[in-house]
Amino acid sequence: MTVTQAADERLVRIGEVARGAGVSVRAVRYYEQQGLLVAERSPSGQRLYRQDAVTLVRFIQQMYAAGLTSQRIAELLPCWDSGHTDDRQRAMLRAERARIQAKVDDLQAALDRLDEVIEITDTHP
Amino acid sequence: MTVTQAADERLVRIGEVARGAGVSVRAVRYYEQQGLLVAERSPSGQRLYRQDAVTLVRFIQQMYAAGLTSQRIAELLPCWDSGHTDDRQRAMLRAERARIQAKVDDLQAALDRLDEVIEITDTHP
DNA sequence: CTAAAACCTGACGTTGACGTCAGAGGCAAG
DNA sequence: CTTGCCTCTGACGTCAACGTCAGGTTTTAG
Numbered sequence: 001m002t003v004t005q006a007a008d009e010r011l012v013r014i015g016e017v018a019r020g021a022g023v024s025v026r027a028v029r030y031y032e033q034q035g036l037l038v039a040e041r042s043p044s045g046q047r048l049y050r051q052d053a054v055t056l057v058r059f060i061q062q063m064y065a066a067g068l069t070s071q072r073i074a075e076l077l078p079c080w081d082s083g084h085t086d087d088r089q090r091a092m093l094r095a096e097r098a099r100i101q102a103k104v105d106d107l108q109a110a111l112d113r114l115d116e117v118i119e120i121t122d123t124h125p
Numbered sequence: 126m127t128v129t130q131a132a133d134e135r136l137v138r139i140g141e142v143a144r145g146a147g148v149s150v151r152a153v154r155y156y157e158q159q160g161l162l163v164a165e166r167s168p169s170g171q172r173l174y175r176q177d178a179v180t181l182v183r184f185i186q187q188m189y190a191a192g193l194t195s196q197r198i199a200e201l202l203p204c205w206d207s208g209h210t211d212d213r214q215r216a217m218l219r220a221e222r223a224r225i226q227a228k229v230d231d232l233q234a235a236l237d238r239l240d241e242v243i244e245i246t247d248t249h250p
Numbered sequence: 251c252t253a254a255a256a257c258c259t260g261a262c263g264t265t266g267a268c269g270t271c272a273g274a275g276g277c278a279a280g
Numbered sequence: 281c282t283t284g285c286c287t288c289t290g291a292c293g294t295c296a297a298c299g300t301c302a303g304g305t306t307t308t309a310g
Contacts, residue, residue: 079242
């Protein structure tokens with residue numbers, strides 16, 4: 001025993017990752033280009049991912065949807081899968097959190113404004 | 126009496142509107158170009174607005190912040206200041222409302238994910 | 251009167267996360 | 281073998297709400 005971590009992980013190609021995470025193949029390549037995702041390569045040059053890459057891609061997508069830039073996500077990922085950060089990273093995390101919270105508040109206010117209009121126009125047939 | 130609505134509204138120029146609403150002069154011109162805002166013109170061609178234009182610009186900004194396009198805002202504005210809509214407009218209003226609500230949910234989920242990371246990294250000095 | 255500040259009309263530049271197209275391989279099935 | 285699907289690397293296109301620069305007129309402060 002003590003075989004050097006045979007790790008018989010089933011490696012999947014980019015199409016399967018994309019479908020699994022609900023994004024385009026182009027997007028997955030883009031994430032790699034932005035340094036958010038690493039892939040092994042087959043002898044012929046095709047990207048090979050572990051299945052948990054799907055989870056990672058979903059996370060990346062969620063952060064994009066929250067308005068984080070590739071840069072911020074790149075800074076965030078080490079915190080995510082290592083659980084260890086320095087002061088600068090913690091400050092960034094809190095700043096992003098505050099930004100998202102502010103955005104939620106803005107959206108909520110916009111919802112209220114829209115609801116006013118909807119209510120008025122619904123009671124004015 | 127019965128003078129044809131003298132309306133001695135104090136008209137203001139674009140700079141004042143922009144400052145009042147907290148946007149750039151360029152933005153106000155852009156809103157006009159998108160058909161969201163109408164302005165009288167002075168003899169020399171400068172735009173003149175009633176003071177309530179500030180309120181309108183703020184509303185436009187809020188809708189932009191909520192992710193509505195110029196097109197949608199243009200469709201929405203008549204509902205806002207006339208309080209009367211047709212079926213298509215009501216459907217649009219509800220659709221936008223649903224979109225924004227979905228976005229709020231996404232942001233909230235992202236906030237939760239970020240909080241997980243923050244909590245973990247804060248308890249791991 | 252004059253200089254600064256504000257305004258005008260174009261029109262090109264920016265940003266970010268991809269979409270899309272071109273051209274060239276790779277890979278299992280029949 | 282070849283058909284068809286997947287993948288590769290560039291590299292240009294997109295979209296939307298403005299930013300910004302150029303070159304000229306207008307209004308205001310002193």
